[in-house]
Amino acid sequence: MSDLRLDGLSATLAGVEIVHALDLHVGSGQVFGLVGPNGSGKSTALRCVYRALRPSAGVVRVDGDDVARLTPRASAQRVAALTQDGSADLDLTVADVVALGRVPYQRGNRRLTARERELCRSAMERTDVAHLAGRGILSLSGGERQRVLLARALVQEPDVLVLDEPTNHLDLRHQIDLLGHLRDTDLTVVVVLHDLNLAAAACDRLGLLAGGRLVAAGTPAQVLTGERIAQVYGVEVTVTAHPLTGDPQVLYSLGPSPARTVDPALEGNHR
Template sequence: MAGLRFDELSVTVDRHVIVRSLVLDVPDGAVVGLVGPNGSGKSTALRCVYRALAPSGGAVWLDTVDLCAMGLRDSARRIAALTQENGVDLDFTVAEVVALGRAPHLTGNRPLGAHDRAVCHDAMVRLDVLHLAERSVLSLSGGERQRVLIARALAQEPEVLVLDEPTNHLDLRHQVELLGLLRGTGRTALVVLHDLNLAAVACDRLGVLSGGALVAAGPPGEVLTPELVRAVFGVDVTVVRHPETGAPQLLHSLSTLEEQLDGHR
């Protein structure tokens, strides 16, 4: 496996600074979550990891290698991504979409071999989509399609998984199964999540972004304080400990919710 390191990463788009001087370690084998309000730079930072954007300054390191110095095929063998724009508009079967994850490992027109087929089969089993293998992805629900795309990422056999809002469209059962899978694969994972309670349970460490800058990083129990949530998200919460896991869980202030509801009536 491998670790990631954001080294003074900055991204400027159309003269707007989206990410500024981000310094964050994603240790080998850890699940690290990026959280923050909309527009805080989370997805932009991820795009630099899966090579959809080039940094304006600084670098992203994969172990000791600057990602910008790697060939695209090499980085695709080591890093797999689920993006917010990761749609499938072609009439492929589920099995065909998952098999696309093997593309970085194949050269020329070489067909899938026994190992490739076994990897795809295992990925579909893990994401509970094997029974959909011959279905068109265009016929699937949003949640089913999301699981297919995550299976495709697993089929790459990456060292690092980069997932932008992976629980979108998933029902509660599949949210829990996916987050358990992340912790069980042993792979390094960098995940953007909006649900702070899910992030607290699923992640070993959190990085909190606001206005493109990192404002806090560390274990969820140290990062998710009422003061930080109020300052970054503008919401008053009470933090309690989960009775089984001990992970911090955020309870919204009832008075704050009532005020917000009154403001929309």
């Protein structure tokens, strides 16, 4: 297991600074959730972690190593990503897509070893896609495809797994299963979630972003307070303890919204 650090991370897109001097530490084996309103910089920060975007300042470190200084192969062995864009251009079978997770470890056209085949089988079982192994990826629903891509990421055997809104397209059962898998792995996990109640249940710690800046970090109970949610989201809520787990639960009404109370300093056109 490895820890992950974002030290003074800033990121700029089209000349606009989207993430501002972000400092985060994710301990080895922790599930860390990034939450915040649309445009708060969550996905942009993750893109820097899995090297889809080069930071404009600061550094991303895995066990002290600057990921930007690693070779692409070494980086792919350390960090795996499940992104929002689960599109596919080629209609490979599910089994072939999952096996692509071994590419960072392969040289030439070497066939999968017995251990690697078992790794693929186990990952497909864990994500409930083994019965789809012979199906083409383009024939699957969005939720099925999401689970296949998670299996591929697990087969990659990374130290750090980053997931950007992984519960998109998933029904309730598979949302719970997926987040349960994250808690059962030995991986260091960073996950972007919009559902605050799911984040509270699944994550050891949370980081709340707004306007590209870190507003709060800590346990779900420390971060998800009614006052802070009103400040960042502009929504009045009641936060209570889950009757079974004690995790914070955010309750809200669909009635008329109160006047927005978001601090103007936290607003901005960020992604």
